[in-house]
Amino acid sequence: MLRRVAAQASANYRRLLAAPSSSSPGIYNPFRQCSTSTPSSSSHSHTPNSTCVEHLEDSPCTPSPSTKISIDRSGLYKPPEHSHGPTSDSELVKNLKGIIKFRGGPITVAEYMEEVLTNPKAGFYINRDVFGAQGDFITSPEVSQMFGEMISVWVMCAWEQMGRPEKVNLVELGPGRGTLLADLLRGVSKFKNFTESVHIHMVECSPVLRKLQYQTLKCEGEDGEKQIVSTMTGSPVSWHATMEEVPTGLPTIIVAHEFYDALPVHQFQRASHGWHEKMIDVDENSSFHFVLSPRPTPATLYLIKRCKWAETEEIAKLSQIEICPRAMDLTQTIAKRIGSDGGAALIIDYGVNGIVSDSLQAIRKHKFVNILDNPGSADLSAYVDFTAIRHSAEEISENVTVHGPITQSQLLGSLGINFRVEALLENCTDEQADSLRTGYWRLVGEGEAPFWEGPDEQTPIGMGTRYLAMAIVNKEMGVPVPFQ
Structure with missing residues (x-):
């Protein structure tokens, strides 16, 4: 019985290797994403294909070098052209936009200010002498x-x-x-x-x-x-x-x-429903712009404390x-x-x-x-x-x-x-x-x-x-x- 199962599995495996490349992209095929052939000159080490090769080289189920595998890439994600190409954005701007994208929403003015001034690689104060007549301001x-x-x-x-x-x-x-x-x-x-x-x-x-x-x-x-x-x-x-x-x-x-x-400072603006923190987001033109937070933020606690120290007339x-x-x-x-x-x-x-x-x-x-x-x-x-x-x-x-x-x-x-x-x-x-x-x-x-x-x-x-x-x-x- 076990020998019959093994023989059937071996036959299925051979048919799988010989399967035409027109198989449906919606059906998961572990070999569709992997290739044992040498990558072409247009391939990159970070592509899904070469990653699979790197992990499967020593696998006991890796096909022999003489085996030809037809690969259907129609179901793979295709990034937009030039998605990694150079842009006019500085490293700091890219970093700020990356933070906003990672957050899935805007950042506070204080976060923007801190990043701009003290980013370890590109902050305004970090890598230059900004003082004096030849700098940006005089103290x-x-x-x-x-x-x-x-x-x-x-x-x-x-x-x-x-x-x-x-x-x-x-x-x-x-x-x-x-x-x-x-x-x-x-x-x-x-x-x-x-x-x-x-x-x-x-x-x-x-x-x-x-x-x-x-x-x-x-x-x-x-x-x-x-x-x-x-x-x-x-x-x-x-x-x-x-x-x-x-x-x-x-x-x-x-x-x-x-x-x-x-x-770094936080800014709040009075709106119809009270005070809302001003935030910085990226618009559809990939430019920074101000928006208002729809709900209270952590800095609101400091706003409440500061308002307690002020006269009502001053706030009004x-x-x-x-x-x-x-x-x-x-x-x-x-x-x-x-x-x-x-x-x-x-x-x-x-x-x-x-x-x-x-x-x-x-x-x-x-x-x-x-x-x-x-x-x-x-x-x-x-x-x-x-x-x-x-x-x-x-x-x-x-x-x-x-x-x-x-x-x-x-x-x-x-x-x-x-x-x-x-x-x-x-x-x-x-x-x-x-x-x-x-x-x-x-x-x-x-x-x-x-x-x-x-x-x-x-x-x-x-x-x-x-x-x-x-x-x-x-x-x-x-x-x-x-x-x-």
């Missing part, structure tokens, strides 16, 4: 050395008010080229008790900027071999991707200058609201650290002391552009909500106090920038004097500089009132300079 430390020198005064005063701890962490969030910290270290270099107590921590995710910071601080040493030290003061220097990576247990002084404005007059959950969370990380370990944080950024409505902007080569235009080629930033920073800090720790915001002009003026510029003007050339006056105006002035005699398009614009400063300090430290 206060790049305007004049006086900015970093005034921040050094604040740091020294904070250290004094903390009781001159023998060991202290000095942290800068988003150090850029390292210009601010270099000017700060020059300002404190004569105070050996302070420089010998300091361990510098740079929170930076860009490999390119880390190298620039290493050079700017005149560092020596390499990771993994020995401790890296800034030869400007002899202070050890460490780099971290996030604030959470900075070691705990020591009093900490934190400087966050133009860091909060780059944190708005059609859009911008919130930054990352800023709220970061502030709580800072406040908990300062509350438990001691210390102080100084936050300087452009923003408002209230709810932000619609501030997200893109800057490319010092000019405003559409935020959806060529993602990754422009900086994205948004106004900082200083009220949300205050409430976030006070909510998480009873051991901290929050002071400000005050304007950048008030901050720098109280720290002595007027005396500093006068001292510098006494020993400089006419050209240097013009540069000093221009830098001074940009740091503390409001609007266009009245003394400017150059081209109109180069008129210095003051940052003095557009930028605000806020301090978060341990209660034991008292009221920080110059917020008294």
